[in-house]
Amino acid sequence: MKNLTDLEIIESVKKGNHSDFALLVDRYRNKAFSMLKRMLKNEMEAEEVLQDCFLKAFKSLQNFRLEAKFSTWFYRIVYNTALTKISGKKRKIESEMSSIDDHLNLRSNYDYQVTEREDFSKFIHMLIEKLPAKYSSVINLFYLENMTCEEISEVMETSVTNIKVMLYRSRNALRDELMKTNYEKELL
């Protein structure tokens, strides 16, 4: 059963085998949860929103076109639900959502002296957690889901150019932090 493709599972669920939906849940829950946790910066909320996303997906499964890719369709639900949650909480969403000209101030509240290679790895992963919602979505979809920029642009309903700009800026911002550390001596 676990070797079934997404579309085969969906067809089975549509035929009335509702329990097969659990296969899709198990397939996507951790990666979607990682994306939500990085977008919402809160574990409890991320799990709550993820449950809503799966319920929405289950209810809308009858409308799902089998020629489309389930992952793209599902992550669009995840992304939009997370944005709704963020806007509902009246966070500073304008700075995160409206423009790709956002300022990535990743090192605002602390000073970190990197001495060890392992420390650097931890440092970079700590910075990843600080990325704004839109940027972290791009990073998660690109590196965790191995989506192409075209697929990510479908999920986030924006142009491929915007996605590339966000991806490059995220990397550059992390790279700039790295260049400020002692680690740059190791690079050459």
Next chain:
Amino acid sequence: MIQLNDEILNQYIDGELNQAALIEVKELLKKSDDGRRRLAALQRVHGELGKIKIYETGADFTSLLMAKIRKNAISIKKDRYFVFSISTIFMIISLAIIGYVFTIAVGSSSSGSMSTNSIDYYINYFTNALETVRNILSAKNISIIGSIFSFGIIITGYIFFENLRHAKRRLSRLQ
């Protein structure tokens, strides 16, 4: 002429440069210490991003979610049953009223002057039916009809709250 800017370095990492551009960038990198340093840092970041952590949901996430889906499916079925039951009750009440009107109208038509003309008969029949409806909806009877509908609404409310109570009990058992 290509310049070793951040965009080019990112495209280099993603393998998006064509052959000619790739050769040119490699030549430029050979000549630029700063370029090599920025590329190495970017590659390190790219490597770390490739090892980005996957967080895990609670172990019982799927089972809780599926229980919720099953509960929703049951409640949808119950809602449908509820709507069907209420529609049936109102349908029966409406049929009873129509039947009553029909009986009275037929009785009045047959007890009235015997007409051999069928058109006259039907006109007479519908006049009687309208008269009966008017009588039923008269000030005297309207309170009876109101009572019947109120009774229907009370029964509907009772069934509705009973459904809610059952749903809550099932939910608490699931939790």
